[in-house]
Amino acid sequence: MxxxxxxxxxxxxxxxxxxxxxxxxxxxxxxxxxxxxxxxxxxxxxxxxxxxxxxxxxxxxxxYTDFRTEPAAGVSLKLCRAEACKAVGAERVVEHAQQVFGVRVGETTPDGSVTLDQVFCLGNCALGPAAQVNGKTHGRVDENRLVEILASAETTERASATSPGEPS
Amino acid sequence: MTTIYVPRDSSATSVGADEVAAAIRGAARESGHDIRLVRNGSRGMFWLEPLVEVATDRGRVGYGPVTADAVPALIEAGMLDGADHELCLGLVEELPWMRDQQRLCFARVGLTDPLSVDDYVANGGLAGLRAALDLAPAEVITELSDSGLRGRGGAGFPSGIKWKTVLDTESDLKFVCCNADEGDSGTFADRMLMEGDPFCLIESMAIAAHAVGATEGYIYIRSEYPDAVNTMRAAIDIAYAQGWLGSDILDSGLRFDLSVRVGAGAYICGEETSMLESLEGKRGMVRPKPPIPAINGLFGKPTVVNNVLTLASVPTILANGGGAYAEHGMERSRGTQVFQLAGNIKHGGVFETAFGITLGELVNGYGGGTLSGRPVRAAQVGGPLGSYVPAAQFDLPTDYEAFAAAEAMLGHGGVVVFDDTVDMAAMARFAMEFCAEESCGKCTPCRVGAVRGVEVIDRITSGEEPETNIGVLNDLCEVMTEGSLCAMGGLTPNPVRSALQHFADDFTGGHAPATTGDDPTTTSGNGSGPSGVLAGDEESKA
Structure with missing residues (x-):
């Protein structure tokens, strides 16, 4: 623009x-x-x-953490690291995501496809670990499910090419 | 025509409720069944989500957890007629979890279509507002005071006193603000209520407006809850069209305008003065109190600031009288509390019951112990700023004062359970780390103290003069408690000190954390995973 x-x-x-x-x-x-x-x-x-x-x-x-000062990727992946999700292995999921994407939380992959963020609570505390991908919350996220969710999100992203960010 | 319920609650959709709804629609069409699919709120039994309910002559029959893949077989087996199946749970209302609750605040959540005006009115909606409009403002507040209602956001301040202060403060403009910045881990009841019964919150804010003489209101919802934002906004539009908001509410002459404001990812904005700053479009910096918001609140005007559940308790109080509400509960904790069981728990969800039930009955009884099947080691009650309660103290009754006497905090009734693999020193460190991350930075004990707290805990756990450094940590906690401007810095020592007090070995290396071979997160099979079929929100309007 x-x-x-x-x-x-x-x-x-x-x-x-x-x-x-x-x-x-x-x-x-x-x-x-x-x-x-x-x-x-x-x-x-x-x-x-x-x-x-x-x-x-x-x-x-x-x-405010929601306001970005530089472009985000097409897929925004937020992993919950608050207590309730930690109690069921959130840190393991975060560790896995950092390894898979080769970035730390708060960073975007070099190809610009995924931004990995941490979040403190998505209100899904009885079905943790929780993640939010482009505004949609996912529960009981483990290493395998994370891959499934992202594959689906990338397909949707390519198909619709919608603008990133929270739905208004 | 059969009515089928599949929740639209974002916890239910987080494990595949949209896909289940789409599958049921498709399978019913193929098999020639005429169904009406309602996207209700969640019943709050999250281990059963997606929970499908079928309306029958006997009542609503539940099936769960249902996956999209299981739908064809379920329909083949006669689910649409309420037939038996291995996933069939029987009548939902008769499940012990549902039967044993006293749902006053959550009366309609999970039962109704959240955006159906007819459902709302048919299930007791508007009775509170109509009763309130027949009373003078001071009489409404008398009912509220008689009910003994205390703020459900955590602090437990008597709501009647707050409202009376606003009523008694002269001003040309007053506000009612709902704090829906539910940032605490282990809490999701505010979200469930907004997604599952949004008209209840609108009704209660209109009652508050009448009681204190306010004309404008805001619901401040955190951005992490996009579904709650969308549902609340849709409900407000409907409420205007119905005459439940606007210039002449229910033809009473009451004027009240309400809108949603969305937060932007700052935990501190759940603190009431920080929330007011944010509503004014500023950085969410905490204000010193006094002046209190009831006198000098939003844009300097008298303002009611209440949590979602505090407000949502008001309609039932007005409909049935303050005295009826006060019959529930114990000591100075009257009415019901919406307990939220979370973390490493087998049966997680919301359980609304009178104050007084013990923590053990909740965690080990209804909650069924841990998800991992390992022993419970501790529960953190009241959010990230609440104390860790060791399993040995689970006979504590859920009463504000009883918890305070045990140096714990009942807060909003969120309970996060941990099994014996938890490293409590790491949790204490996280409490400080979280405070450092989320502090608004206005006062030094919180801004600097939290950073120093992380450092000193690291020194203790690495074996660097542990005794001296534990002394330093205790001093630091005292400074933060006594010197911080708000509860963020002031209560962060709660989890730290309670961890240190009950689990000292974790800090000094004397405790070898239990290790687990199997991954607790893989034991649940109730997530169907997104199938790429995006079920639209239209279903709720069907």
């Missing part, structure tokens, strides 16, 4: 949300969903539209 297009998008998103109370988080969600990430260009544009400082916007973007 060119800079002009991004500027146009930011303007329209801000216009849509301007009437809401304290709209910055809502605006950033919209932009993160549509662009996949929020970089310094977008921060500057949002600050300009809302007439606040870039620091104010940057501070909010960096506080």
């Amino acid at each position: 060119s800079r002009v297009d991004v500027a146009e998008l930011v303007r329209s998103v801000v216009e849509n949300r301007r009437h809401e109370r304290g709209p910055l988080l809502v605006i950033l969600h919209d932009l993160n969903d549509q662009l996949g990430y929020i970089d310094s260009t977008v921060v500057e544009l949002v600050a300009g539209e809302l007439n606040v400082s870039r620091a104010d916007v940057h501070g909010v973007v960096t506080f």
